Amino acid sequence: xxxxxxxxxxxxxxxxxxxxxxxxxxxxxxxxxxxxxxxxxxxxxxxxxxxxxxxxxxxxxxxxxxxxxxxxxxxxxxxxxxxxxxxxxxxxxxxxxxxxxxxxxxxxxxxxxxxxxxxxxxxxxxxxxxxxxxxxxxxxxxxxxxxxxxxxxxxxxxxxxxxxxxxxxxxxxxxxxxxxxxxxxxxxxxxxxxxxxxxxxxxxxxxxxxxxxxxxxxxxxxxxxxxxxxxxxxxxxxxxxxxxxxxxxxxxxxxxxxxxxxxxxxxxxxxxxxxxxxxxxxxxxxxxxxxxxxxxxxxxxxxxxxxxxxxxxxxxxxxxxxxxxxxxxxxxxxxxxxxxxxxxxxxxxxxxxxxxxxxxxxxxxxxxxxxxxxxxxxxxxxxxxxxxxxxxxxxxxxxxxxxxxxxxxxxxxxxxxxxxxxxxxxxxxxxxxxxxxxxxxxxxxxxxxxxxxxxxxxxxxxxxxxxxxxxxxxxxxxxxxxx
Numbered sequence: 001x002x003x004x005x006x007x008x009x010x011x012x013x014x015x016x017x018x019x020x021x022x023x024x025x026x027x028x029x030x031x032x033x034x035x036x037x038x039x040x041x042x043x044x045x046x047x048x049x050x051x052x053x054x055x056x057x058x059x060x061x062x063x064x065x066x067x068x069x070x071x072x073x074x075x076x077x078x079x080x081x082x083x084x085x086x087x088x089x090x091x092x093x094x095x096x097x098x099x100x101x102x103x104x105x106x107x108x109x110x111x112x113x114x115x116x117x118x119x120x121x122x123x124x125x126x127x128x129x130x131x132x133x134x135x136x137x138x139x140x141x142x143x144x145x146x147x148x149x150x151x152x153x154x155x156x157x158x159x160x161x162x163x164x165x166x167x168x169x170x171x172x173x174x175x176x177x178x179x180x181x182x183x184x185x186x187x188x189x190x191x192x193x194x195x196x197x198x199x200x201x202x203x204x205x206x207x208x209x210x211x212x213x214x215x216x217x218x219x220x221x222x223x224x225x226x227x228x229x230x231x232x233x234x235x236x237x238x239x240x241x242x243x244x245x246x247x248x249x250x251x252x253x254x255x256x257x258x259x260x261x262x263x264x265x266x267x268x269x270x271x272x273x274x275x276x277x278x279x280x281x282x283x284x285x286x287x288x289x290x291x292x293x294x295x296x297x298x299x300x301x302x303x304x305x306x307x308x309x310x311x312x313x314x315x316x317x318x319x320x321x322x323x324x325x326x327x328x329x330x331x332x333x334x335x336x337x338x339x340x341x342x343x344x345x346x347x348x349x350x351x352x353x354x355x356x357x358x359x360x361x362x363x364x365x366x367x368x369x370x371x372x373x374x375x376x377x378x379x380x381x382x383x384x385x386x387x388x389x390x391x392x393x394x395x396x397x398x399x400x401x402x403x404x405x406x407x408x409x410x411x412x413x414x415x416x417x418x419x420x421x422x423x424x425x426x427x428x429x430x431x432x433x434x435x436x437x438x439x440x441x442x443x444x445x446x447x448x449x450x451x452x453x454x455x456x457x458x459x460x461x462x463x464x465x466x467x468x469x470x471x472x473x474x475x476x477x478x479x480x481x482x483x
Contacts, residue, residue, distance in 0.1 A: 016201035284320035287357035395423030
């Protein structure tokens with residue numbers, strides 16, 4: 001059963017139980033994590049203390065020895081002393097020369113598994129090239145975990161003469177026992193809290209939903225076309241009383257607005273329809289005017305390509321006239337958008353053709369492919385592109401060198417058309433309202449262009465998004481599948 005289908009009473013009940021369980025799980029998780037961190041810190045600090053004490057003991061032996069303090073003499077210096085030091089500090093001790101060869105060990109039995117007779121290059125390089133001249137490694141031997149530290153032993157002149165290795169066994173039995181006892185106690189505490197939460201949730205949910213059920217019954221019988229009764233509840237809480245007051249106030253306003261709504265509803269519908277149609281008819285008129293002006297300015301009877309250019313201008317005008325015709329036909333069917341006429345078309349070619357109606361030389365176009373075939377309405381695709389370009393042109397201030405970049409991309413069977421401008425950008429306040437019908441920041445127009453583009457893209461299971469930076473510009477991206 002989905003949560004949204006459950007009653008408020010059941011939701012309150014489940015929520016309280018869930019919170020108790022979640023709290024118990026989180027606290028248990030934090031306790032286990034904290035125990036692990038403390039165990040880790042304990043072993044690290046214990047090894048550091050052991051290492052510091054053993055190094056002081058070794059320094060004392062070196063100072064008191066009668067042998068010459070050299071690497072090759074260390075097995076003689078620590079012939080018996082190494083066992084005493086290991087016994088005093090209760091920790092095995094291994095001494096290696098600076099090349100990593102074992103010199104002396106307090107471990108009686110030497111096996112390949114328990115003791116390294118030669119240190120690898122990684123240990124030697126780390127000791128030589130780090131500031132601390134210290135390295136701690138973890139390794140497992142016979143199923144037990146050891147922390148193994150490596151550091152230099154120095155002579156009286158602080159010159160390294162050997163490498164000290166201390167393997168420390170991580171024995172967590174005591175700490176694990178403490179953790180288990182803590183978890184056992186907290187389990188009993190949370191079991192008690194869970195039982196208390198169940199009882200409290202039952203009583204609280206029953207009390208809250210009793211008044212809400214009364215309000216719900218009244219709301220279910222509320223009708224716009226008839227007089228409705230107000231709610232009266234005795235001994236209600238502050239929140240329920242506020243809800244009842246709001247409902248009763250709504251009933252008074254509902255009666256007043258019912259009459260006004262009936263008279264203005266039809267008028268408003270026709271007003272909105274007229275605005276939409278006027279905007280849609282105005283869109284193709286502007287490119288038609290620009291096309292005729294461009295043809296008039298560039299007309300040259302002696303041009304050998306005059307027939308080709310005339311054909312292009314004619315196609316552009318015919319497309320816009322067809323758009324106006326479809327709008328007019330749709331208006332006769334209660335102001336619907338032009339009927340969707342899917343066809344297989346080359347998106348690159350159609351978008352490039354859409355740019356011909358603009359005379360601005362700062363509009364650039366590119367595509368990652370020469371041909372991208374998609375199932376789309378040619379007229380509506382042109383309207384999408386021209387609307388976005390017009391918005392970009394209008395967003396560029398007069399004191400700035402204008403730049404409009406149009407791109408067509410195909411990625412993973414999805415087509416993207418981006419229109420970028422270097423205009424004033426969109427403020428954070430306007431970003432949430434940019435696709436709302438009738439919203440505009442311009443001094444002219446009705447703000448229906450982007451709303452229309454959004455509707456067209458959603459019709460084709462596509463989307464429109466944008467990114468914008470104030471003073472830098474805006475990029476609109478429309479995305480739709482090929483099929």
